[in-house]
Amino acid sequence: MHVPEQLRDAVVIGAGLAGLRAAVDLERAGCDVLVLEARDRIGGRAWSGVAEDGSTIDFGGQWLGPGQTRALALAEATGMEVFPTWVAGANVELREGERLEYSGLIPTADPDASIEVVTAMLDLDLLGLDVPVGAPWEHEDAALLDAETMATWLDRNLASPVSRGIVEVALQAVFGVNSDELSVLFVLAYLHGGGGLTNLTRTTGGAQERRMDAGAGALAAHLAKKLHGRIELDAPVDRIEWDATGVTVHVVGRSVPVTARRAVLALSPILAERIALDPEVPQRHALAAGMTMGRVRKVHARYARPFWRERGLSGQLISTNGSISSTFDNSPSDGTSGALVGFIAGRDYDATADLTDDARRNLVLDELACAFGPEARLATEYHEVDWPAEEWTGGGPVAVMQPGVLTRVGDALRRPIGPVHLAGTETALEWCGYLEGALESGERAAAEVVASLALTKGSEEG
Amino acid sequence: MASTDEIIEAYGEWQSRSNANDRLRKMLRGWDRVVIVETTDTHERLTITVVDQTLTDIVVGAPEMVDLVVTGTSEDFCDMFWGDLNPSEKYISGEIVIHGAQADVMRLDAMSMVAFLDQ
Ligand SMILES: Cc1cc2nc3c(=O)[nH]c(=O)nc-3n(C[C@H](O)[C@H](O)[C@H](O)COP(=O)(O)OP(=O)(O)OC[C@H]3O[C@@H](n4cnc5c(N)ncnc54)[C@H](O)[C@@H]3O)c2cc1C
Numbered sequence: 001m002h003v004p005e006q007l008r009d010a011v012v013i014g015a016g017l018a019g020l021r022a023a024v025d026l027e028r029a030g031c032d033v034l035v036l037e038a039r040d041r042i043g044g045r046a047w048s049g050v051a052e053d054g055s056t057i058d059f060g061g062q063w064l065g066p067g068q069t070r071a072l073a074l075a076e077a078t079g080m081e082v083f084p085t086w087v088a089g090a091n092v093e094l095r096e097g098e099r100l101e102y103s104g105l106i107p108t109a110d111p112d113a114s115i116e117v118v119t120a121m122l123d124l125d126l127l128g129l130d131v132p133v134g135a136p137w138e139h140e141d142a143a144l145l146d147a148e149t150m151a152t153w154l155d156r157n158l159a160s161p162v163s164r165g166i167v168e169v170a171l172q173a174v175f176g177v178n179s180d181e182l183s184v185l186f187v188l189a190y191l192h193g194g195g196g197l198t199n200l201t202r203t204t205g206g207a208q209e210r211r212m213d214a215g216a217g218a219l220a221a222h223l224a225k226k227l228h229g230r231i232e233l234d235a236p237v238d239r240i241e242w243d244a245t246g247v248t249v250h251v252v253g254r255s256v257p258v259t260a261r262r263a264v265l266a267l268s269p270i271l272a273e274r275i276a277l278d279p280e281v282p283q284r285h286a287l288a289a290g291m292t293m294g295r296v297r298k299v300h301a302r303y304a305r306p307f308w309r310e311r312g313l314s315g316q317l318i319s320t321n322g323s324i325s326s327t328f329d330n331s332p333s334d335g336t337s338g339a340l341v342g343f344i345a346g347r348d349y350d351a352t353a354d355l356t357d358d359a360r361r362n363l364v365l366d367e368l369a370c371a372f373g374p375e376a377r378l379a380t381e382y383h384e385v386d387w388p389a390e391e392w393t394g395g396g397p398v399a400v401m402q403p404g405v406l407t408r409v410g411d412a413l414r415r416p417i418g419p420v421h422l423a424g425t426e427t428a429l430e431w432c433g434y435l436e437g438a439l440e441s442g443e444r445a446a447a448e449v450v451a452s453l454a455l456t457k458g459s460e461e462g
Numbered sequence: 463m464a465s466t467d468e469i470i471e472a473y474g475e476w477q478s479r480s481n482a483n484d485r486l487r488k489m490l491r492g493w494d495r496v497v498i499v500e501t502t503d504t505h506e507r508l509t510i511t512v513v514d515q516t517l518t519d520i521v522v523g524a525p526e527m528v529d530l531v532v533t534g535t536s537e538d539f540c541d542m543f544w545g546d547l548n549p550s551e552k553y554i555s556g557e558i559v560i561h562g563a564q565a566d567v568m569r570l571d572a573m574s575m576v577a578f579l580d581q
Pocket of ligand 1: 059063
């Protein structure tokens with residue numbers, strides 16, 4: 001067989017953690033690999049910058065928690081400090097203009113409502129355990145569960161508006177959307193893979209337990225270093241021609257395409273669908289059309305010192321009214337300066353999207369002042385990342401599924417399209433939506449490619 | 463360090479509170495389990511059985527077939543049973559460790575949150 005000179009073993013599209021993990025694994029397996037990245041930077045949703053005082057700011061993913069073995073090991077390999085999220089002190093709840101303090105996971109001002117929340121979260125977590133990992137459509141009630149939104153499930157299972165509000169905030173924090181945008185089956189599968197809603201919303205003992213001194217961007221940088229420059233930035237892919245033997249990948253504005261025996265699409269299914277495939281696979285459109293990227297604006301307010309700690313507050317806030325729905329203490333590990341991180345997500349994102357930057361900033365700082373004291377207005381630095389406005393991500397933290405998608409085209413999430421393999425946190429079996437899931441998916445896609453290349457080689461030789 | 467008698471006494475308080483708590487009992491529906499309490503400092507093993515939505519008396523020793531093993535210091539168990547300590551905080555910080563099927567661990571975790579919220 002004639003092999004053109006520039007034919008590579010594999011091309012990876014997307015230099016997020018999924019793509020970088022896949023590329024490193026492929027190179028380790030002896031493949032000649034190239035990564036194409038649309039942005040002028042690597043990392044995708046793992047993106048860190050530097051504050052004026054020199055400490056790290058994570059604009060996207062930032063926390064690690066127990067059970068996220070790949071991400072924790074990678075963080076350790078970078079040599080950076082991984083430290084516990086600050087939790088000492090009372091948490092604050094803002095509800096209908098009232099300010100309440102509480103300890104633990106669930107606001108406690110209304111014990112009846114709190115108990116309803118714990119019970120509903122347990123019910124969801126237990127239901128999730130019955131959803132087959134990797135094949136939710138095989139659940140015996142899959143059709144029923146996938147026909148319902150979380151909104152109607154909550155209507156049936158939560159009597160009080162207070163408990164309803166708390167669970168809505170939890171879903172908004174985890175998915176960046178509201179309950180009426182989520183299929184119950186999708187949520188249950190997601191919870192199963194992430195150890196449950198209780199686990200996903202917890203700080204200590206859960207998904208927000210630890211932070212990385214040098215940020216999630218350092219995870220991407222560590223992987224990229226192992227690729228010795230085999231990453232091309234500013235290389236948005238818009239079309240892939242494929243047949244059984246390989247792919248021809250077209251980059252916007254370049255006349256010479258990249259050819260390879262295999263491709264890994266390492267991005268959310270919604271972004272992946274914007275890349276035309278020739279021949280096309282209709283299922284991809286159905287999948288992308290039924291998915292929505294979460295809507296989240298990640299906000300950082302920085303201060304000379306973590307003043308809330310002096311008032312016995314943890315910096316954690318749950319708010320069922322206003323724009324910010326949750327905050328955490330995001331100060332550097334030595335506490336020499338203070339930082340609060342907050343999220344404006346789902347409906348709150350929509351409601352504040354049209355405000356001017358100044359108006360939104362004032363609104364946010366007012367809410368922080370309400371929760372933590374007037375000093376909150378005196379932020380020395382203020383950063384916002386509008387994830388839906390990010391062209392090459394389109395939202396965050398994750399792409400979610402509306403009813404009917406998983407049972408109809410869910411298997412298109414991971415099933416290779418000829419020589420095109422699919423990665424990205426949305427395709428992960430466990431920790432979908434998280435840094436850990438991105439790494440798992442990259443690892444899986446690389447293994448698929450290696451196995452299929454070995455097969456091809458075997459049949460060529462045989 | 464707390465003696466075994468002190469743990470048994472504190473448990474008695476927890477048991478009567480729990481058995482009088484309708485919300486907790488509702489969460490115990492269909493959940494008959496054998497739970498072992500194991501102290502890391504005094505190396506004691508005690509058995510609690512959940513039958514028909516009711517917590518039985520605690521007994522010294524452990525049978526061979528158990529569903530859940532909860533490990534912690536004798537002091538923490540005492541404080542938890544007296545209601546002075548939030549068991550869920552000790553659990554998430556890893557000072558109290560629960561071994562068992564994931565569903566059972568999730569339920570015990572949720573029940574301890576409810577018990578603490580409701581006291
Ligand atoms: C605000 C926010 C907070 C989060 N918080 C956490 C957290 O605390 N903990 C946690 O574990 N996770 C968190 N996440 C999620 C986590 O960041 C993601 O799960 C993970 O980074 C996804 O990695 P990925 O490689 O799958 O996708 P991405 O990071 O999205 O990578 C895809 C890459 O593909 C590139 N690309 C897109 N289109 C093209 C194209 N046509 N051609 C070439 N390249 C293209 C993109 O530029 C991008 O670099 C958060 C995410 C956000 C947005």
